[in-house]
Amino acid sequence: MDASLLSRASAEVVDLHRFFVDWFDRRRCDRADFSRFESVMGEGFSMVVPSGQLLDREAVLNHVRASRATFDGDFAISIEDIRPGWGTDDLLVLTYVEAQQRAGKQSRRRSSAVFTTNSSAPNGVEWRHLHETWLQMPQD
Template sequence: MDEKSSLLSRASAEVVDLHRFFVDWFVAGSADRADFSRFERVMNESFCMVAPDGQILDRDAVVDHVRVSRATCDGDFTISIEDIRASWQADDAIVLCYVETQQRAGKHSRRRSSAVFTTSSSAPNGVEWRHLHETWLQVSEG
């Protein structure tokens, strides 16, 4: 596997793995087995997020929000990640675009995300999150 496809596969695995962590962390029945330090390790110190409502959040705000949201779902919470693709790539950085679908308490939401990753030897998948931008996608009610 060449370096470019390796970076794509590592960043793609990170997207899937982090959202798996979110499900475990937010669902009361699985929160005890979720490793919060794993989440903290993959968020670069200068991480920034543009939330779907346009709010800009720094790393501390995102980490704090996730920390206090532990076990806040009773079990009806799922996340699926679809259509992962690279939109730009360099030797040690990549921008991935993907669609995240959530189901929570019978309600569905979808968002298109673009995320910037850089290589990091200490991160579980060898990449860390640098920037995330999420935009709501309309869900048909039919």
């Protein structure tokens, strides 16, 4: 596996989640550029959300677009435990833990993401598939 690919994919995970924090926060959403998100979601992208529902690229884009400014300073994400999985020179499976705080409720999910190289993407990689599993569902 290419160490540079691991570094670029890891940076992409962190950077994309920074975008989400800005995009979803009413006070910071003007800083977020939606085209950055759209540009890293590769053609044919799919996502399995923690409930098990399978979404295609368009459904994910539409959901994120519609969720702009839905929080008022009460949304945070941290990324933990990034680990490489199987990979080649231009494809990598990466796992990580995403910890969220939304309106005072905390949750954690383990994610497995598939990345391929794309020299025109901000970190040189694009998302091809994402699968999220609850580690801790949002607290009531």
